[in-house]
Amino acid sequence: xxxxxxxxxxxxxxxxxxxxxxxxxxxxxxxxxxxxxxxxxxxxxxxxxxxxxxxxxxxxxxxxxxxxxxxxxxxxxxxxxxxxxxxxxxxxxxxxxxxxxxxxxxxxxxxxxxxxxxxxxxxxxxxxx
Amino acid sequence: xxxxxxxxxxxxxxxxxxxxxxxxxxxxxxxxxxxxxxxxxxxxxxxxxxxxxxxxxxxxxxxxxxxxxxxxxxxxxx
Numbered sequence: 001x002x003x004x005x006x007x008x009x010x011x012x013x014x015x016x017x018x019x020x021x022x023x024x025x026x027x028x029x030x031x032x033x034x035x036x037x038x039x040x041x042x043x044x045x046x047x048x049x050x051x052x053x054x055x056x057x058x059x060x061x062x063x064x065x066x067x068x069x070x071x072x073x074x075x076x077x078x079x080x081x082x083x084x085x086x087x088x089x090x091x092x093x094x095x096x097x098x099x100x101x102x103x104x105x106x107x108x109x110x111x112x113x114x115x116x117x118x119x120x121x122x123x124x125x126x127x128x129x
Numbered sequence: 130x131x132x133x134x135x136x137x138x139x140x141x142x143x144x145x146x147x148x149x150x151x152x153x154x155x156x157x158x159x160x161x162x163x164x165x166x167x168x169x170x171x172x173x174x175x176x177x178x179x180x181x182x183x184x185x186x187x188x189x190x191x192x193x194x195x196x197x198x199x200x201x202x203x204x205x206x207x
Binding site: 022025026029030031067068069070075078081082 | 142143144145146147149150153154157177181184185
């Protein structure tokens with residue numbers, strides 16, 4: 001794996017957000033510089049006061065709900081705290097949702113535009129969930 | 130095996146990558162030369178933790194399974 005990994009998390013489905021969070025956490029603690037971009041249906045889960053849980057895509061979502069799987073928000077926070085990852089909110093999605101930076105959960109690093117995110121990604125690997 | 134300076138991290142019941150994250154969080158708190166013993170019921174973590182240890186340069190002390198629980202000892206090397 002290259003030293004830089006950019007993760008675009010856009011799905012609102014639990015399995016996909018979970019996999020994005022697992023990847024962010026595991027890669028970052030292994031020394032990879034990880035940056036996460038939350039957009040589309042993934043972003044609302046990171047707005048203060050929105051407690052909705054993501055829908056499940058299939059069997060794995062059902063199983064994760066029953067077993068002690070780390071919560072995806074916890075994994076993103078661990079990616080930041082233990083691996084130095086950054087997690088941004090897509091500014092376009094924020095505009096659509098009509099929310100400001102103050103509405104984002106504290107664990108996020110703030111708003112970012114797609115142009116800047118892709119520019120920062122450079123020649124590194126980009127994964128989309 | 131000398132059990133002095135071994136701190137147990139009990140991650141039984143947690144699934145990947147929970148045990149690894151709990152280990153790393155504690156690893157940041159201990160001194161170089163100290164050892165952690167991770168208890169994990171997650172088979173995948175038994176393989177993943179040594180990968181992380183080797184990648185970042187700590188020292189695997191042992192990795193044993195007893196009654197469905199993995200006891201993974203890691204010494205902080207830096």
